Amino acid sequence: MSLKIFFAVILGVGTGYFILPAEFSNNIGLIIDIGLMVLLFFVGIDIGKQKDILDKIKNLGFKVLLVPLAVILGSVVGSMVVGLFLNMKINEAGVIGAGLGWYSLSSTILLSNGYVELSALAFLSNVFREIIALIFIPVVAKYIGKLESVSTAGATAMDTALPVISNSTDPQTAIIAFITGVICSTAVPIIVPIILKIPL
Amino acid sequence: MVITLIKYLGILVIGGIIGYKDKLSPKLEGKLNTIQSACLLFLLFVMGITIGLNDEVISNIFSIGLKAGLISVFTVGFSILFVYLVRKFVLMGEKEIES
Numbered sequence: 001m002s003l004k005i006f007f008a009v010i011l012g013v014g015t016g017y018f019i020l021p022a023e024f025s026n027n028i029g030l031i032i033d034i035g036l037m038v039l040l041f042f043v044g045i046d047i048g049k050q051k052d053i054l055d056k057i058k059n060l061g062f063k064v065l066l067v068p069l070a071v072i073l074g075s076v077v078g079s080m081v082v083g084l085f086l087n088m089k090i091n092e093a094g095v096i097g098a099g100l101g102w103y104s105l106s107s108t109i110l111l112s113n114g115y116v117e118l119s120a121l122a123f124l125s126n127v128f129r130e131i132i133a134l135i136f137i138p139v140v141a142k143y144i145g146k147l148e149s150v151s152t153a154g155a156t157a158m159d160t161a162l163p164v165i166s167n168s169t170d171p172q173t174a175i176i177a178f179i180t181g182v183i184c185s186t187a188v189p190i191i192v193p194i195i196l197k198i199p200l
Numbered sequence: 201m202v203i204t205l206i207k208y209l210g211i212l213v214i215g216g217i218i219g220y221k222d223k224l225s226p227k228l229e230g231k232l233n234t235i236q237s238a239c240l241l242f243l244l245f246v247m248g249i250t251i252g253l254n255d256e257v258i259s260n261i262f263s264i265g266l267k268a269g270l271i272s273v274f275t276v277g278f279s280i281l282f283v284y285l286v287r288k289f290v291l292m293g294e295k296e297i298e299s
Contacts, residue, residue, distance in 0.1 A: 009244050024253060035239060039236065120256070163239070
């Protein structure tokens with residue numbers, strides 16, 4: 001599946017760059033939205049077929065929240081660590097990780113705060129994160145763990161990555177992924193400005 | 201953001217109810233995975249198109265791409281590590297989320 005995902009993305013990039021006119025991007029949001037809705041509908045069916053799933057999640061209780069917390073901390077710390085090697089300011093590096101894969105939002109926040117180059121870096125880095133997640137979710141789920149596969153996606157675990165997670169793990173992990181994605185998405189507009197303000 | 205969330209959650213719940221009540225014909229049920237995979241690959245193809253259409257991204261891929269790529273690899277790597285630690289040391293008793 002990973003290979004198919006990889007080629008689907010690359011084929012899309014090539015088609016967009018070489019074949020389609022720029023005006024095509026006006027319609028693309030709608031196409032993605034419809035595609036996503038259809039997919040989420042089928043993911044929902046998959047989840048619904050597992051009748052004891054809500055009980056299982058209830059048993060886990062608040063511990064489920066540790067997953068998004070670990071994802072947020074891991075993302076910020078990870079980008080801060082690599083920022084050290086790249087000679088970046090620690091808070092500016094951390095802010096990129098704090099985008100959690102939601103490239104449009106994190107880069108917009110940075111742009112509105114006057115960080116043009118950092119905004120481009122955040123955009124691209126979070127686009128890459130989404131692509132890395134989509135390609136490696138099946139691999140991570142198989143060889144490391146299901147929860148870890150959720151962590152690669154960050155904020156996108158509630159939408160674009162959810163079908164891949166659902167496909168590579170089980171319905172219970174899909175629910176945890178959705179919860180994780182929702183919390184991560186909510187966190188992005190909160191933590192990006194905060195980390196930006198930390199004097200590091 | 202809120203509307204998007206409600207939309208996604210709503211469609212998931214509708215699908216969930218249909219799945220829970222076994223309203224699907226067995227024929228369609230057997231094809232669920234194929235349908236999902238086909239939709240998914242189409243969606244990824246379209247997302248690739250958005251990247252390919254965005255000249256800013258394409259031209260930046262070569263200039264700041266390496267830096268961005270490194271950061272994303274570390275971001276993903278540490279996310280995996282932190283969740284691994286949580287699963288290993290905090291959730292270790294939970295049979296439900298064994299991998």
